[in-house]
Amino acid sequence: MKAEIITIGDELLIGQVVDTNSAFIATKLNEAGIHVCQITSVSDNREHIMEALDNAKERADIILMTGGLGPTNDDITKNTLCEYFKVGLRFDAEAYKDVEFVFKIRGREVTEINRKQAEIPENSIALRNKNGTAPGMWFDVNGKVYVSMPGVPYEMKALMEDEVIPRLQKRFTLPIIVHKNVLTIGIGESFLAEKIAAWEASLAKDNIKLAYLPSVGMVRLRLSSSGDDAKILTQKTEKKIEELKTIVGEFIFGYDNDTLEGVIGAMLKERKQTISTAESCTGGYISHLITSIAGSSDYYVGSVITYSYEIKTLELNVSADLLNIKGAVSQEVVEQMASEVRRKFKTDYSIAVSGIAGPSGGTPEKPVGLVWVAIATPERVFSKKFQFANNRLRNIQMTSNAALNLLRKEILADKS
Amino acid sequence: MKAEIITIGDELLIGQVVDTNSAFIATKLNEAGIHVCQITSVSDNREHIMEALDNAKERADIILMTGGLGPTNDDITKNTLCEYFKVGLRFDAEAYKDVEFVFKIRGREVTEINRKQAEIPENSIALRNKNGTAPGMWFDVNGKVYVSMPGVPYEMKALMEDEVIPRLQKRFTLPIIVHKNVLTIGIGESFLAEKIAAWEASLAKDNIKLAYLPSVGMVRLRLSSSGDDAKILTQKTEKKIEELKTIVGEFIFGYDNDTLEGVIGAMLKERKQTISTAESCTGGYISHLITSIAGSSDYYVGSVITYSYEIKTLELNVSADLLNIKGAVSQEVVEQMASEVRRKFKTDYSIAVSGIAGPSGGTPEKPVGLVWVAIATPERVFSKKFQFANNRLRNIQMTSNAALNLLRKEILADKS
Numbered sequence: 001m002k003a004e005i006i007t008i009g010d011e012l013l014i015g016q017v018v019d020t021n022s023a024f025i026a027t028k029l030n031e032a033g034i035h036v037c038q039i040t041s042v043s044d045n046r047e048h049i050m051e052a053l054d055n056a057k058e059r060a061d062i063i064l065m066t067g068g069l070g071p072t073n074d075d076i077t078k079n080t081l082c083e084y085f086k087v088g089l090r091f092d093a094e095a096y097k098d099v100e101f102v103f104k105i106r107g108r109e110v111t112e113i114n115r116k117q118a119e120i121p122e123n124s125i126a127l128r129n130k131n132g133t134a135p136g137m138w139f140d141v142n143g144k145v146y147v148s149m150p151g152v153p154y155e156m157k158a159l160m161e162d163e164v165i166p167r168l169q170k171r172f173t174l175p176i177i178v179h180k181n182v183l184t185i186g187i188g189e190s191f192l193a194e195k196i197a198a199w200e201a202s203l204a205k206d207n208i209k210l211a212y213l214p215s216v217g218m219v220r221l222r223l224s225s226s227g228d229d230a231k232i233l234t235q236k237t238e239k240k241i242e243e244l245k246t247i248v249g250e251f252i253f254g255y256d257n258d259t260l261e262g263v264i265g266a267m268l269k270e271r272k273q274t275i276s277t278a279e280s281c282t283g284g285y286i287s288h289l290i291t292s293i294a295g296s297s298d299y300y301v302g303s304v305i306t307y308s309y310e311i312k313t314l315e316l317n318v319s320a321d322l323l324n325i326k327g328a329v330s331q332e333v334v335e336q337m338a339s340e341v342r343r344k345f346k347t348d349y350s351i352a353v354s355g356i357a358g359p360s361g362g363t364p365e366k367p368v369g370l371v372w373v374a375i376a377t378p379e380r381v382f383s384k385k386f387q388f389a390n391n392r393l394r395n396i397q398m399t400s401n402a403a404l405n406l407l408r409k410e411i412l413a414d415k416s
Numbered sequence: 417m418k419a420e421i422i423t424i425g426d427e428l429l430i431g432q433v434v435d436t437n438s439a440f441i442a443t444k445l446n447e448a449g450i451h452v453c454q455i456t457s458v459s460d461n462r463e464h465i466m467e468a469l470d471n472a473k474e475r476a477d478i479i480l481m482t483g484g485l486g487p488t489n490d491d492i493t494k495n496t497l498c499e500y501f502k503v504g505l506r507f508d509a510e511a512y513k514d515v516e517f518v519f520k521i522r523g524r525e526v527t528e529i530n531r532k533q534a535e536i537p538e539n540s541i542a543l544r545n546k547n548g549t550a551p552g553m554w555f556d557v558n559g560k561v562y563v564s565m566p567g568v569p570y571e572m573k574a575l576m577e578d579e580v581i582p583r584l585q586k587r588f589t590l591p592i593i594v595h596k597n598v599l600t601i602g603i604g605e606s607f608l609a610e611k612i613a614a615w616e617a618s619l620a621k622d623n624i625k626l627a628y629l630p631s632v633g634m635v636r637l638r639l640s641s642s643g644d645d646a647k648i649l650t651q652k653t654e655k656k657i658e659e660l661k662t663i664v665g666e667f668i669f670g671y672d673n674d675t676l677e678g679v680i681g682a683m684l685k686e687r688k689q690t691i692s693t694a695e696s697c698t699g700g701y702i703s704h705l706i707t708s709i710a711g712s713s714d715y716y717v718g719s720v721i722t723y724s725y726e727i728k729t730l731e732l733n734v735s736a737d738l739l740n741i742k743g744a745v746s747q748e749v750v751e752q753m754a755s756e757v758r759r760k761f762k763t764d765y766s767i768a769v770s771g772i773a774g775p776s777g778g779t780p781e782k783p784v785g786l787v788w789v790a791i792a793t794p795e796r797v798f799s800k801k802f803q804f805a806n807n808r809l810r811n812i813q814m815t816s817n818a819a820l821n822l823l824r825k826e827i828l829a830d831k832s
Contacts, residue, residue, distance in 0.1 A: 012438075012439070012442075012455065013442055013452045013453070013454075013455065014442055014443070014446045014452070014627075015438070015439040015440065015441070015442030015443030015444075015445075015446060015452075016439075016443075016627060016629055017439065018434065018435075018436050018438075018439040019434075019435060019438065019439070019455075020434050022428075022431070022434075022435065022457070023428070023431040023432075023433065023434040023435070024431065025431070026428070026429055026430055026431030027430065027431030027432070028431070029431075030430045030431060036429040036430070036431075037429070037458075037459065037464065038429075038456060038457065038458055038464070038468075039428065039429065039435075039456070039457035040454060040455070040456050040457075041438070041454065041455035041456075042453075042454055043453070048453070048454070052454075055471065179430065181432075188522075189486060189487065189488060190487045190488070190527055190529050190530050191527070193487065193488045193489075193529065194527065194529065200489075209426075210490065211426055211427060211460075211490050212486060212488045212490060213427050213432065213433070214486070214568065222427070222430075222432065224430070279700075282704075282707075283700075283703050283704055283706070283707025283708070283712075283716075284695075284699075284700030284701065284702070284703030284704040284707065284719060284721065285700065285704045286700070287699050287700030287703075287721050288698075288699055288700040288701045288704050288812075290699070291698075291699025291700065291721075291723065291773075291812075292699070292808070292809060292812070294773075294774070294775055294776065294808055295776070296699075296723075297723055297724070297777075300699075300723050301723055301724040301726065301727050302720065302721045302722045302723045302724060302727035302731070303700060303719075303720070303721040304718065304719070304720055304721075304731075305700065305703050305707075305718050305719040305720075305721070306718045307707065307712075307713055307716050307717055307718045308713070308717040308718060310717065310762075311717050311718035311761060314760070314761075315718070315720075344730070345727060345730075346726075357707075357710075358710070359710055360710065360711070361713075369521065387521060387522065387523055388521075389518075389521050389547070390546075391547065391570065392708070392710055393708060394547075394570060396704075396707075396708070
């Protein structure tokens, strides 16, 4: 079964609003075994909306629209749908109840302009909107389903989950699609592709599709397959992932919605261990990642961010001599930082980083993007040098992910 | 001049990735006086990409594409463009230099698969990608311009700003559009709209359009006008902004690409003053914002992140009694944190925050979203209570922005 999404609104085409609705709708459709072939954003323009509908129905069985259902004059989706289907409007008493309800909780009388929100095209069914005044609308015309939803994300989301997906499941016989994501870090996309080329080629036999989705220092591998039996699809996919682990297991840190900081947090929580950080060039970003996880206070106690030489000495006992001789971006300094914050904060592990985030501040010996990362554990202190590029924010993110990954591997090694 | 955007990638159609590229590209095109009529997302599929190109060229003069330029097999945009334009590939020596550069800073040899990144369709010009291995590609065919860019946002952004927009400005005669953004913080969108209603109504006389762009605790007001004379447009706009300042000046912290942390940094730099932070619930995010500014080492010396009670006592001399009686999220504790980090780190200013980021950890007296922010200055220590909502990451961002704004206003007041 094929679907297309049409998002309607001038704000999308001037770049004022990022279209997050499409990704949500696409996720829900895919989970339901419906393949999305195109997402189209058009302005609040009659001809253009109708043209988009004409094109979409050539390719798809299901056309989901969002936007353009507000009570003001710039919202024209409803009237355009009447014109498109050559029908008039009818007043829907059920939809009006929701309009009344929304005004009641706001403590106001329904205005005339909002009474019109309960008028829908004659050939449509109203889908209840618990969160706003514009009902969703469901059209079943010549074997194709068209749905119009408001563009306000939380109104659309409730409509999708409570009304649209259940109705589509009743209306069509849908296949099952299984997606599984494998998250890797520490290996570039092309090196990864080389390493797993034979494995990748073997996926075709099981009708599994593979996609590479790179982000800062990470590559997400997505395996997708479709069929009739979720259990069999899942088993086939998991078998392939087991094979993958034997090839590039050292680079795999998680699956699906895992994050590096979440995976580390879960390990520390399970082991009842704690962590602290001493950051220079990352300026608190590693701490931010760690504390972005709810419940991180169970294992994260604190950090020092030592941007200046003086604070490195004051807080982490890094000797002024060492700083002057070796420089702040050096193995000796970063290892001292890691040891000292671990000792002082009495944690099991610590991370320390020092580097040149850029864009300025580099020298021929120590160019922008040079970073030292140290990890202190109950057993040892060790460090690793990295060379990133010239973009400050990206260097901060790359350093943070590299440091967290170094820690993750060390915690894992401590297990054995 | 009309443009269309085509974003290519299976990950968009299964909802795994939100298409943020389109909004960025649309913003840049609009700023350059180019009207975007449609945004289309299609999968990594030959026929579908070509169909999207065929449809787009019927409506637009400029077609910008992102995605599908990676070195792996699932990326097919480049070969599809060859097929579409009926041309072969040629090796581009300039583009190869960028591939070599990327590998060199990673300290690695260029692999065969990546050497191919420098091959581009014969009828295209390579656009330099400083941040990755896939060059942008510029096609000028039958009076229409087609551009293909990588889907990685920071690679695409640099290409748009450094290459695509300047080339479009040369290639076409574009109308002049003047945009000016006024950045406000500390006032909600609807309150702001009420306060400036009369001023907003007066904009029509000068043919200036206004848009409200809200983000975390901030509202960006964008004034836009178009015409033939940039100077006149700019003067009219600036006059209106001067009027606006007299109405809501206290909420305005900057213009256009300013950031709160950048504005504060510039003030501190100019005054040769310094800052430190003591963070609890923000977990390093305030430090991250401050240090995201290049050159922040001129005024930022460091921070302590005191997530646990023990570290608040150890690092910031907060007495255990005070913590037990008043709790970590209290005026007394946060003011002590601010004073102590300022004293210890010998800075002119300091920020301290303590709160309940959530989603759990709230009590009836201290609900999730409750935050205390303190500022210490050479003259005084003061604090303010905030009540945010239930979303952890949003609470961290809202707290950080509120704290930075409190500091900004205090630094400004110290001037007078």
